């Protein structure tokens with residue numbers, strides 16, 4: 001197998017095909033990816049196996065959303081010639097590492113993960129979730145470590161997952177690579193560890209609230225503005241953002257959900273300051289005055305994305321070509337990592353080669 005020789009630091013992040021991408025993805029992760037693809041070796045995973053944790057009964061929809069998310073990536077400016085876009089299920093090393101890593105984490109430690117708890121509550125899963133649902137948190141450690149990534153550009157909700165990943169890396173390096181439990185996190189690889197300890201790279205908008213004004217904007221919570229929404233739909237959804245404010249002369253809270261949109265999407269910062277000031281004083285400015293301005297700003301951001309997305313509409317072959325090239329490149333790195341990990345854990349008996357036809 002060829003050794004992967006890019007000298008740039010590696011980045012891994014991605015999305016679950018539980019639907020299409022929305023503004024939360026853009027401000028929370030994709031915007032940062034666009035900067036990083038200039039300077040880093042970027043891997044973007046479509047976590048389709050993880051989509052089965054909540055959508056196992058909808059396999060055809062998951063498959064469709066994989067392709068749609070790639071279109072969303074291209075629309076937002078991810079360049080497949082510089083970044084590697086791939087499917088989780090086409091990189092078997094990830095599943096193999098998941099199994100191994102599951103042995104390194106106490107069951108109760110996984111179940112204490114606050115993001116899992118939030119998801120169980122927000123999706124109303126009660127105690128009906130599958131065995132595989134919490135396993136996805138372990139799987140995500142394998143997504144990241146299979147690429148020996150140094151950083152992971154994500155929204156705030158993913159920070160507990162990255163912490164779990166750091167714990168797995170620490171434990172593996174200590175158990176199987178002879179790294180001392182006194183070693184500083186940054187020194188693990190220098191001391192012979194297979195896995196660097198990755199850091200979460202959370203940007204200025206780590207949690208964009210949804211149009212319900214309460215919960216995180218999420219594909220699964222029916223509160224999202226999608227990249228594919230038309231200008232009219234964007235306007236309508238923003239008009240629904242609820243703040244509870246009653247009148248234009250009532251002093252408003254410029255830290256509410258609507259103002260997160262003002263701060264995030266209106267580019268003219270003098271205008272933002274003016275809106276904040278008048279809103280806080282209740283200077284005859286209603287939510288209904290501000291929402292059309294926010295919608296205009298969001299539509300200005302989405303217009304070039306809609307145009308670029310149009311180029312790939314209906315052309316599944318072009319998307320599959322991008323994915324196939326991405327999966328080949330992802331397997332080169334992930335197979336190399338798996339080989340190193342199996343070697344360290346006395347699991348390596350033979351060399352193997354993985355190839356698509």
Ligand code: ATP
Pocket residue numbers: 013014015016017018024025027028029153154155156157158205206207208209210216217218219220221
């Ligand atoms: P699901 O409802 O299936 O959990 P999601 O909308 O939460 O979907 P994910 O695929 O879980 O999206 O998240 C992909 C990436 O986008 C993660 O890094 C996540 O932190 C980020 N992200 C998702 N929603 C938001 C948001 N509202 N604000 C900021 N970042 C977000």
Ligand code: MG
Pocket residue numbers: 218
């Ligand atoms: Mg999520």
